[in-house]
Amino acid sequence: MPAEIFPTQPASLIKTVALVGNPNSGKTTLFNAFTKLRQKVGNYPGVTVEKKTGTLVLANDRVVNVVDLPGTYSLAVRSPDEQIVRNVLLGRAAGEPRPDMVVCVVDAGNLERNLYLFSQIQDLGLPIIVALNMMDEVESRGQTIDVDQLSRRLGVPVVPTVGNQNKGIEELKQLIAGNVTANYQRQWRMAPDLEEEVEHLVRLLEQHENMDSHQAFAEALILISLGSKLKNDEKSSPLKYFFKEELIGQINAVQDRLRAKGLRSRTAAIEARYDWIKSILKDCVRDKARKGPDLTERIDAVLVHKLWGWLFFLGIMGLMFYTIFTIATYPMEWINAGFNWLGDQVRSFLPAGPLRDLFADGVIPGVGGVVIFLPQILILFLFIGMLQDTGYMARAAFIMDRVMSKVGLHGKSFIPLLSSFACAIPGIMSTRTIESPKDRLVTILVAPWMSCSARLPVYTIMIAVLMPSANNWQKAGLMLLMYVIGIVSACGMAWVFKKTLLRSQKPVFIMELPPYRLPSGKAVVIHMWERSRLFLRRAGTVILAMSVILWALMSYPKSPAAVDSAQAVKHSFAGRMGTVLEPAIQPLGYDWRIGIGLIGSFAAREVFVSTMSIVFNIGKETQEDTLRGAFQSARWPDGRPLFTPLVCLSLMVFYVFALQCVSTIAIVHRETNSWRWPIFQFLYMAAVAYLAAFLVYQAGRLFGFS
Amino acid sequence: MPVNNKQNVLLSQMSVGQRGVIHNFVVESDDCERIEEMGVTPGEKVEVVRYAPLGDPIEIKIRGYLLSLRREEADRIEVTLL
Known part of the structure; x- marks a missing residue:
């Protein structure tokens, strides 16, 4: 047990343990093993970095807090993630104890690069x-790692673990309970001039x-690696930190000297x-003779292949959408x-x-209309x-990067955009x-x-x-056109x-490109659960409030003289707003009744249909055919038909573009x-929607369509 | 390997399966720091594993793991062929 050679302190001192590591290092699996389900997910104040905390129970019911810091490759301060990790570890994050x-x-299979972050953390003296x-x-790859030797050379306890099999977790707990102290002497050195x-x-x-x-x-390390002079404002300072004015001068003088000596200080x-x-690692890792390509190389030979790669990619995306639009419909019907x-x-009852x-x-259909998407969200996640x-x-990002880079985006933007075809909420959450x-x-x-x-x-x-x-192909063609309009415009706008x-x-x-691994069912389930909880919390708060407001708008003031729901709605606030x-x-071809539909569908777009059935007085059990009949016989006061082909097109285009969705607005608020x-x-989006619907309707009329 | 055979090329010019040693960055910038932090440092062995189906980005093997970068970035890295 390598731990014995390190000095320990009385056990009461440790209150908070931070988990740090590279992405794909299995950090989250260890976090799950530590905390079981005693986890909390939130945000760090002021940034959109996710904050995961939990509690770890040690022997004798001692409880310590565990913070799962975002996975990073470095402690440099380029991304919000790196910034948070650095600030928390330095005890500079607001409201976070060091x-x-x-x-x-x-x-362990990627030690060289993983130890880079370790070396940066070690410098912080914790x-x-x-x-x-x-x-x-x-x-299984035939490598051996001399753990004791590694521990001695790094100067810290090293515990071999297999996170998803709970191996090594007890040893880690014992070490945490035993309270390792920092006893750190930096061993790596730069050129003497730089060190000075x-x-x-x-x-x-x-x-x-x-x-x-x-x-x-x-x-100091960050300061010497700067390529430019330090300016003292928070925005441009690479440390996001103010320095005293006289210090800035001295720091810049150091940089001038480095440049004068021609030292490569940046890297x-x-x-x-x-x-x-x-x-x-030369002394700690032994590679036995490797035979042939490893599993990842063999899988990649197919999955990133010029032809098979595309087929698999399209296949998996197709399967995902097939599942979302078919299997998910059953639980959706149950929820409905x-x-x-x-x-x-x-x-x-009442x-x-x-x-x-x-x-x-109000409340039940309003919340129900959003909760109904839960199955799709679960499957997507x-x-x-x-x-x-x-x-x-x-x-997938590797394959799609070339396409996404055309509009200035990263390959990783592809999946969130694709997910948004099911629902923008999980799409935005997955950014x-x-x-x-x-x-x-x-x-x-x-x-x-x-x-x-x-x-x-x-x-x-x-x-x-x-x-x-029209036959189904023509209908599908028009539907597809709406999708294409959305995609092309999104690319253009990006x-x-x-x-x-x-x-x-x-x-x-x-x-x-991490090695292929079998996913841990537990981690995937926890992930799905977290996302669904966030979504349901929205449904329980913002959506609930909105549905009450919309219901009130559609129901009040009551019209004493109304004989049917259509007249009552016209008398209501929503009717007046319409x-x-x-x-x-009107320039888009809509009358006040469609106006009510637009207002109603703020809760969620599909509410348009149920709102319209109230407006057209067809009762609760809306059959698509009855609504269609009502639409077709709807007239302007002067007898012109309301739902002309142009109006239908204009309305569809409006719905492509308008952000008619409170939940999306709420989730964007949360995520940004x-x-x-x-x-x-x-x-x-409202401006573009209006303009596009206007153009469709007016240009159509100009060309003699109705 | 004969010494006079050694030549420097850009990482983006290498073909699949070719190996070399990172020589230097063509221009120094903040981005180099980012790339070096991922282990792409002068003196390190590198192998081009593949190009993406659309020709960009490029996948390399370095320090025992797989890393992808765009041709734009690979254009800035000089490699001594082995």
């Missing part, structure tokens, strides 16, 4: 334990900024660390039936009156979780895999233009009215955003941590 200990999870994860893969300048910077930072020696050293520390790691049953129960109407017509955990997701904040934002901003399944009912009814006698609003220095596209709206939407972006998105 961890008392770090468990650094490294992929007690560290290394979890040498996925040892089983190393053994770093030492100088460390002294400056210690004096002027009151940093401890570890913190000062870590910051010196990186190379020195890697050299140190290599020298250690369940909410209908609930509504009926309320109707028979006495007639506003309270009954509120629940039966099942697929995404599996694709991610097997390592195929990186391959978390995109590291570059600007690329992520652009993806979020255009994702709702991928026609989601909630638009299907609207498209279906409109197509039925538009071409009642390109515009990348050129203007969200222009960034071209980010480096650099992505690890009437007020009419002059604005601001109201600015969802409001901007709503407005620009």
Whole structure:
């Protein structure tokens, strides 16, 4: 047991343990093993980085907090993830206690690169334990790692683990309970001239900024690697940190000296660390003779093949959509039936009156209309979780990158956009895999233009009215056209955003292709559960509130003289809003009744259909045929038909573009941590929707269509 | 291997299966730092594993793992062929 050679302290000190590691190192599996299901997912204040915490129960019921920090390759401060990891480990994150200990999870099969991050963390002076994860893969590849030797050379305890088999977890717990202390002497060295300048910077930072020696050293390394002069404003400072004015001058003087000496300071520390790691691994890792290509190479030969790769890619995407649009419909029907049953129960249980109407017509159908998408979301995240955990997701990004780069996006934007065809909510939630904040934002901003399944009912009814006698192929063709309009516009808009609003220095596209692994069922289930919980929480709060508001708008004020629901609706606030709206939407070919439909469908797009059935007074049990008949016989006051083919087209185009979805707005608010972006998105999409519907209708009329 | 046979090419010019040693970055910039942090440092052995089906990005093997980068980035890395 290597732990015995390290000094320990009384056990009461450790309160918080941070889990740190590269992406794909199995960090999350270890976190799950530590915390079982005692987990909490939230956000770090002010940023969109996910914050995962949990509790670990040690012997004698001692409980410590575990923080699962985002997976990163480095502690440099280029992405929000790296920033958070660095700030938490330095005790600079607002509201976060500095961890008392770090468990650094490294992929034993990819030690060289994984130890790079370890070496950076070690500089911060915290007690560290290394979890040498996925040892089983190393053994099956015929490699051996001398763990004791590695532990001695790194200067920290090293525990071999296999996260998904719970191997090594007890040993880690014992070490955490036993309280390892930091006893760190840096062993890697840069060129003497550079070391001298770093030492100088460390002294400056210690004096002027009151940093401890570890913190000062870590910051000094970043400072010497700067290619440009340091300016003292938070935005442009690479450390996102203010320095005193006199210090800035001194730091810049150091940089001038480095430049004058012609020292390669930018990458010196990186190379020195890697050299140190290599020298250690030379003595600790033994490669037995390898026979032939390994499993990952053999799988890749097919899955990234010029022909088979495409077939598999299209096949897996096809399977995903097939499942979402077929298998998911069964539980969706159950949910629908369940909410209908609930509504009926309320109707028979509560006495007639506003309270009954509120629940039966407002709350239950409103929430039900959103919860109904839960099966699709679960299936989507099942697929995404599996694709991610097997390592195929990186391959999909690899294959699609060339296409996505045409509009200035990253290959990783592909899956979120694709997912948005089912529902923009999981699509937007899955943009978390995109590291570059600007690329992520652009993806979020255009994702709702991928026609989601909630638009299907609207498209279906409109197509039925538009071409009642057309065959299924023609109908499908028109439907496809709507999808294509959305896709092409989303690409165009992404390109515009990348050129203007969200222009960034071209980010480096650099992505690890992790080895293929069997996904852990537990991790995938936990992932699905987390996402669904977030979604359901939305349904329980924002959507609930919105459905109450919409119900009130459609029901009040009551019209004493109304004989049917159509008249009652006209008298309501929504009806009045529709009437007020009419002059604005008349150029698109819509009357006040369609206006009410547009207002109603803010809750969710498919609500358009049920709202219209109230407006046209066809009662609750809407048959598509009856609604179609009502649409076809609807007239303007002067007797002209309302739903002309042009109006149907214009309405469909409107629904392609308009962000008629409270849940999406709410999720964009959550994911961007601001109201600015969802409001901007709503407005620009509304403007485009209006303009496009206007063009369709007016240009159509100009060409003599009706 | 004869010494006079050694020549420098850009990583993006290498063909699948070819091996070399990272020589240097053509221009130094912040991006180099990012690439070097992933282990692509001068003196390290590299092998081109494949190009993506559409010809970009490129997949390399370095330090025992697989990494993909766009041709744009590969254009900036000089490699001494082995």
